[in-house]
Amino acid sequence: MKTIFYSKNVFYQNKFHKGNLIVENDKIIDFIYGDILDNAISYENDYIIPGLVDTHVHVNEPGRTDWEGFETATKSALAGGITTLVDMPLNCIPVTTSRYALELKMREIKNKLHTDCGFWGGIIPNNESNLEELLNSGVLGCKAFLIHSGIDDFPKVNEEDLRKSIPIMKKYDLPILIHAELESFEGQTENYNNPRSYSAFLNSRPKEIEDNAIKLMIKLCKEFDAHIHIVHLSSANSIDLIKKAKEEGLRFSVETCPHYLAINAEEIQDGQTIYKCCPPIREKNNNDLLWEAIKNGIIDIIVSDHSPCTANLKLIEKGDIEHAWGGISSLQFSFSIVWTEFKKRNLPLELLIKLMCKNTSKLIKKENIKGSIDKNYFADFIVWNPNEKFKVTKDIIFHKNKETPYLGRELFGKVKKVYLRGKLVFDENKFSNPLGNFILNEVI
Numbered sequence: 001m002k003t004i005f006y007s008k009n010v011f012y013q014n015k016f017h018k019g020n021l022i023v024e025n026d027k028i029i030d031f032i033y034g035d036i037l038d039n040a041i042s043y044e045n046d047y048i049i050p051g052l053v054d055t056h057v058h059v060n061e062p063g064r065t066d067w068e069g070f071e072t073a074t075k076s077a078l079a080g081g082i083t084t085l086v087d088m089p090l091n092c093i094p095v096t097t098s099r100y101a102l103e104l105k106m107r108e109i110k111n112k113l114h115t116d117c118g119f120w121g122g123i124i125p126n127n128e129s130n131l132e133e134l135l136n137s138g139v140l141g142c143k144a145f146l147i148h149s150g151i152d153d154f155p156k157v158n159e160e161d162l163r164k165s166i167p168i169m170k171k172y173d174l175p176i177l178i179h180a181e182l183e184s185f186e187g188q189t190e191n192y193n194n195p196r197s198y199s200a201f202l203n204s205r206p207k208e209i210e211d212n213a214i215k216l217m218i219k220l221c222k223e224f225d226a227h228i229h230i231v232h233l234s235s236a237n238s239i240d241l242i243k244k245a246k247e248e249g250l251r252f253s254v255e256t257c258p259h260y261l262a263i264n265a266e267e268i269q270d271g272q273t274i275y276k277c278c279p280p281i282r283e284k285n286n287n288d289l290l291w292e293a294i295k296n297g298i299i300d301i302i303v304s305d306h307s308p309c310t311a312n313l314k315l316i317e318k319g320d321i322e323h324a325w326g327g328i329s330s331l332q333f334s335f336s337i338v339w340t341e342f343k344k345r346n347l348p349l350e351l352l353i354k355l356m357c358k359n360t361s362k363l364i365k366k367e368n369i370k371g372s373i374d375k376n377y378f379a380d381f382i383v384w385n386p387n388e389k390f391k392v393t394k395d396i397i398f399h400k401n402k403e404t405p406y407l408g409r410e411l412f413g414k415v416k417k418v419y420l421r422g423k424l425v426f427d428e429n430k431f432s433n434p435l436g437n438f439i440l441n442e443v444i
């Protein structure tokens with residue numbers, strides 16, 4: 001069955017055009033330029049753009065479903081224009097470091113998905129013997145930490161551990177995602193005098209920790225010719241190194257997140273645990289350089305790093321930044337936050353779509369079926385108005401835990417409708433039944 005969607009602004013083949021998008025079953029089959037066709041559903045002045053692909057989400061199910069869960073996460077994702085998300089291997093119990101853990105997760109969540117979902121596996125010390133089995137079961141790549149992850153079941157790796165895992169990842173040609181903070185360098189402050197102090201927290205995780213980790217990963221990337229992806233870049237000091245690595249042709253990619261782009265350390269008061277994440281949100285002069293790296297194409301993608309927890313673990317009333325859970329909850333608003341910042345800086349929507357749809361699809365090797373509106377792609381698209389404002393209030397949030405630094409913010413870009421593989425799954429705050437699929441790697 002064919003359905004036709006008309007708008008004056010359809011992002012077809014990487015450009016905006018007036019015309020009619022033709023969808024048959026779950027795929028886009030054609031685009032007819034010009035005026036509205038008979039029988040078309042008209043979205044007139046609203047924009048039709050690809051559904052976002054968010055490759056960094058902590059859903060925490062099974063095991064910590066009081067923090068989040070697939071039903072609430074995928075609903076809030078849809079409400080924020082995301083049609084595909086990739087779940088991180090930690091904060092769920094068991095952590096996704098074996099085939100058993102992945103299969104258990106998939107069994108538990110099977111009928112709860114409102115978006116398509118993929119999974120990252122995990123690299124921890126001594127799991128290289130499980131790794132091939134895990135990769136064969138469909139994870140899209142694997143993540144490792146160079147510093148304590150916050151979860152004891154997901155220990156950090158050192159260079160020796162990585163030297164064992166990288167060749168296996170390379171054999172499968174899948175990316176190795178790195179939380180790039182390298183513990184224990186000289187001068188690192190371990191103790192706080194005041195657990196409420198934001199600057200003490202910031203000083204405890206200086207840029208050098210990130211920069212040293214990135215240096216190590218560039219070295220390994222070069223040595224093994226494997227794909228290394230740095231998650232949530234916060235230190236702008238590393239930008240030149242990353243630029244150089246890319247110029248040398250290394251397979252080295254980098255992401256950053258809305259909170260490093262929309263919030264500066266100067267705005268954060270002592271005791272405001274809601275802003276705690278690792279690596280930390282840094283000062284404006286640093287963040288301005290991240291923006292430059294976005295404009296220059298050095299940062300490849302923007303993803304939410306949605307990492308919620310229950311209000312009691314965020315220690316909001318106590319204001320204890322030192323002991324609060326580190327993680328920012330933003331899945332539903334990630335797209336609008338970034339778009340609002342793009343508008344302020346007069347940056348083009350085309351660039352945002354590249355960073356949040358196309359390049360994220362590329363990271364998971366689904367760039368031929370997702371992240372673009374083009375022939376033979378899945379009909380994953382959103383109907384959206386870039387100029388319509390809304391205010392973030394608790395009653396519009398579909399995340400399980402409503403605490404987020406963005407409460408009260410006015411954002412541009414209201415998502416009105418979302419189509420997933422040709423089906424209307426979100427319609428002015430109403431959801432269809434869960435129609436999401438698993439997105440797995442097809443092993444060579």
Ligand SMILES: [Zn+2]
Binds near residue numbers: 056058088305307
């Ligand atoms: Zn994360």
